[in-house]
Amino acid sequence: MSSNSKQSGEFAFIAALANKAATTPEALGLGEDGAVLWIGDGRKLVLVADMLQAGVHTMKDASAGQIASKALRANLSDLAAMGAEPAFYLSTICWSGAPAELEMQILSEALVKDQEKFGISLIGGDTICGQGPMAISITALGWVSGPLLRRIGAQIGDDVWVSGTIGDGWLGLGVAKGEISSLNSGDTEYLKERYEYPEPRLALGARLASVAHCALDISDGLIADATHLAGGGDCCLCLDVERIPMSAAAHHWLREQKNQAQAREALMAGGDDYELLFTAAADQRVQIAMLSKETGLELTRIGCVQKGQGVMLGKADGTLHLAGNSGFTHF
Amino acid sequence: MSSNSKQSGEFAFIAALANKAATTPEALGLGEDGAVLWIGDGRKLVLVADMLQAGVHTMKDASAGQIASKALRANLSDLAAMGAEPAFYLSTICWSGAPAELEMQILSEALVKDQEKFGISLIGGDTICGQGPMAISITALGWVSGPLLRRIGAQIGDDVWVSGTIGDGWLGLGVAKGEISSLNSGDTEYLKERYEYPEPRLALGARLASVAHCALDISDGLIADATHLAGGGDCCLCLDVERIPMSAAAHHWLREQKNQAQAREALMAGGDDYELLFTAAADQRVQIAMLSKETGLELTRIGCVQKGQGVMLGKADGTLHLAGNSGFTHF
Numbered sequence: 001m002s003s004n005s006k007q008s009g010e011f012a013f014i015a016a017l018a019n020k021a022a023t024t025p026e027a028l029g030l031g032e033d034g035a036v037l038w039i040g041d042g043r044k045l046v047l048v049a050d051m052l053q054a055g056v057h058t059m060k061d062a063s064a065g066q067i068a069s070k071a072l073r074a075n076l077s078d079l080a081a082m083g084a085e086p087a088f089y090l091s092t093i094c095w096s097g098a099p100a101e102l103e104m105q106i107l108s109e110a111l112v113k114d115q116e117k118f119g120i121s122l123i124g125g126d127t128i129c130g131q132g133p134m135a136i137s138i139t140a141l142g143w144v145s146g147p148l149l150r151r152i153g154a155q156i157g158d159d160v161w162v163s164g165t166i167g168d169g170w171l172g173l174g175v176a177k178g179e180i181s182s183l184n185s186g187d188t189e190y191l192k193e194r195y196e197y198p199e200p201r202l203a204l205g206a207r208l209a210s211v212a213h214c215a216l217d218i219s220d221g222l223i224a225d226a227t228h229l230a231g232g233g234d235c236c237l238c239l240d241v242e243r244i245p246m247s248a249a250a251h252h253w254l255r256e257q258k259n260q261a262q263a264r265e266a267l268m269a270g271g272d273d274y275e276l277l278f279t280a281a282a283d284q285r286v287q288i289a290m291l292s293k294e295t296g297l298e299l300t301r302i303g304c305v306q307k308g309q310g311v312m313l314g315k316a317d318g319t320l321h322l323a324g325n326s327g328f329t330h331f
Numbered sequence: 332m333s334s335n336s337k338q339s340g341e342f343a344f345i346a347a348l349a350n351k352a353a354t355t356p357e358a359l360g361l362g363e364d365g366a367v368l369w370i371g372d373g374r375k376l377v378l379v380a381d382m383l384q385a386g387v388h389t390m391k392d393a394s395a396g397q398i399a400s401k402a403l404r405a406n407l408s409d410l411a412a413m414g415a416e417p418a419f420y421l422s423t424i425c426w427s428g429a430p431a432e433l434e435m436q437i438l439s440e441a442l443v444k445d446q447e448k449f450g451i452s453l454i455g456g457d458t459i460c461g462q463g464p465m466a467i468s469i470t471a472l473g474w475v476s477g478p479l480l481r482r483i484g485a486q487i488g489d490d491v492w493v494s495g496t497i498g499d500g501w502l503g504l505g506v507a508k509g510e511i512s513s514l515n516s517g518d519t520e521y522l523k524e525r526y527e528y529p530e531p532r533l534a535l536g537a538r539l540a541s542v543a544h545c546a547l548d549i550s551d552g553l554i555a556d557a558t559h560l561a562g563g564g565d566c567c568l569c570l571d572v573e574r575i576p577m578s579a580a581a582h583h584w585l586r587e588q589k590n591q592a593q594a595r596e597a598l599m600a601g602g603d604d605y606e607l608l609f610t611a612a613a614d615q616r617v618q619i620a621m622l623s624k625e626t627g628l629e630l631t632r633i634g635c636v637q638k639g640q641g642v643m644l645g646k647a648d649g650t651l652h653l654a655g656n657s658g659f660t661h662f
Contacts, residue, residue, distance in 0.1 A: 013435045020443045024452040035454035041371035051423035053461045092382035092468040104344045112351050121355040123366035130384045132463010137423040139470035
């Protein structure tokens with residue numbers, strides 16, 4: 001849950017809750033990817049909670065295992081964004097009617113597989129037989145022993161960095177919906193996988209606090225989430241559109257599009273990337289290159305932090321324009 | 332989430348998760364009302380998670396405020412059952428379509444009101460615009476500084492105790508559904524209130540660890556939950572049907588029923604009581620009477636713990652028979 005300056009229905013609701021219901025320091029004003037408990041022994045316990053529903057965050061016909069896996073990974077991505085090491089999670093499962101034995105088995109196996117992959121254990125929850133599409137809510141807990149990575153802290157003169165590639169999640173959704181059919185099977189499989197099984201950047205997040213000034217994970221779309229970092233630092237994030245990292249599959253899609261500028265912006269506005277976006281001082285470039293090597297994860301410098309507000313997009317023709325708030329909101 | 336010996340679909344699923352996914356000590360085998368983190372400084376952090384959906388746990392036309400309030404109170408009841416003092420909660424809200432401003436305001440006000448009443452603060456969560464009826468999942472956190480109250484620990488010779496009155500939640504649902512219409516307006520208002528706004532027994536729970544051997548909160552129904560305590564102690568809970576405490580409204584309903592024995596058992600099987608059920612050594616009776624006075628809450632000795640398994644019901648005619656597993660399960 002996070003509030004920001006964009007006072008649409010969803011954000012206005014969260015802002016109202018932050019003012020009235022979440023005034024304790026542990027809530028961090030509902031402005032971060034999670035909450036923090038300062039435990040007596042110097043460690044910090046980070047808590048994040050995200051809910052997913054079939055047909056909203058996954059395809060309507062996604063299996064119980066896919067929904068559970070994506071729910072767990074979305075939460076792990078929030079832990080990564082705060083530099084936390086995953087420890088435990090609780091899951092509440094709202095089945096769509098009474099589940100079949102096989103569905104329960106598929107869900108259980110998906111959770112067990114991802115638990116082992118990411119080093120997190122189930123400790124509790126609830127399971128109900130609901131009406132409507134299946135929904136899963138997860139609360140994940142992680143430990144931070146060093147400094148906490150937050151959304152606030154971007155400084156004028158910082159570089160802006162992003163992990164991995166941008167737009168794959170959004171393209172994967174298009175592929176899954178049958179709206180994108182011109183790509184080869186290798187590309188379509190890759191993109192669907194990126195949409196269905198996001199990879200939380202835990203190793204990067206855990207090492208990022210020592211080099212970055214601020215970070216978050218990109219779930220609403222690069223532009224919307226860059227706007228959050230700009231708001232958190234009272235500054236402007238200038239992004240170089242030509243430098244946004246893209247996968248080979250995204251490049252293949254892009255070269256087919258008539259309006260290149262519009263297509264690039266669509267990739268930057270689409271959600272479900274689950275990459276980390278962060279800013280760091282310019283003297284950290286060597287450290288960040290080493291971090292990229294250590295984690296085996298591409299890290300791309302995509303812009304800089306300047307005076308101002310919001311997000312500016314620099315185009316190939318040298319023009320600079322203010323990005324609209326084109327990210328995903330629920331209402 | 333809790334597993335028990337009743338291997339219906341829901342419990343079998345939880346048992347499978349407990350064996351494969353929740354093997355860490357903090358999970359307590361998914362057999363309790365919550366999980367426990369042993370924090371370095373000797374305190375314990377208890378975590379509980381329950382999800383509610385409109386039309387399943389509330390009336391279909393319940394307001395967003397009623398659903399949120401009941402979700403929070405159900406979680407607080409789980410904290411009470413483990414003897415934890417409420418501290419923080421995270422909520423994930425799945426709206427039924429895009430919410431109106433007024434709905435958001437009503438939900439926010441309901442949470443703020445209950446937060447203040449029960450001493451708990453919102454620290455995070457998520458809000459989505461879903462399909463299907465509204466659902467709210469809450470993860471609540473509480474502190475325990477003394478011993479932990481658990482479901483295991485019933486001992487042969489213990490007394491069995493229950494707080495408050497039994498059956499009101501179930502009758503309240505009947506009233507709300509229009510299935511019970513013969514009661515006066517005072518009774519119907521009282522019963523509906525009991526169904527819609529359960530009162531978590533926090534003050535009792537916090538003091539219970541020093542006198543009780545085990546405890547849980549009654550959400551599935553007295554008989555089903557007594558079966559959990561019997562399973563946790565490998566013993567039999569013998570309950571005296573005539574001693575089950577009932578409200579004046581429940582008595583009014585009962586005297587109209589043709590089959591008294593069946594009606595009494597219906598009250599004992601109905602869910603949504605959110606009272607605490609516990610066992611304690613016979614030498615604790617004076618302490619428990621004092622506890623009742625301190626908390627202003629009726630505590631009734633309703634039976635004893637004997638060798639055997641499951642729950643036996645002692646009737647007015649002196650007969651004793653094994654209770655069926657008539658509590659609420661989701662699937």
